[in-house]
Amino acid sequence: MFRFEYGKTNVYAQLGFANAEEIPLKAEIVKDITVCIKAAGITLSDAAAMLGTLQSDLALVLCGKFQDIRADELRSWLARLTSRLW
Template sequence: MKKRLIDGIEVQQGSGNVYADLGLPDAEKLKIKTGLVIEIRKAMRSLGLTQQEAAKRMGITQPKVSGMMRGDFANLSERKLMDCLTRLGYDIEISVRPAKAALGHLVLASA
């Protein structure tokens, strides 16, 4: 990673995945799950849903929605988070193409 000094403080540019920068296992999975949770939060806000209403639509409990809103989504799989988004009226499109580098990566893009 690129390092430089700003006002005498060493600053290091991130990789684009804070979880990988912190050396956490499953960093790519955490990045995707975080992106999905962000989209769920946006959907809830734009639909004007309470946690209880959102829980009912997504097919999960209100305490799980509350945990998700606080950043605790370890107990929810990527698949379940995608299911939550579709139940909120969103389409999910997965695109597969050859990678530009030797090792491919996952990207979550929102419209």
């Protein structure tokens, strides 16, 4: 049987990830981007065009592969989406 323990520390730091502090922040921003896209009912292609990026790059980010993108870039994506959609 497994036993889980919940801690208050960053699990990514415990596992030795580079930029561990930034991972939860970027995940939260990506979640907000996903919510915006779904709420607006736009396609991935339309969202990518609004963001000025490739649809394949946006798809990777939305699937959690955002290691190569800075949090500032993700924030700018979110700002562009919200300003154009609402």
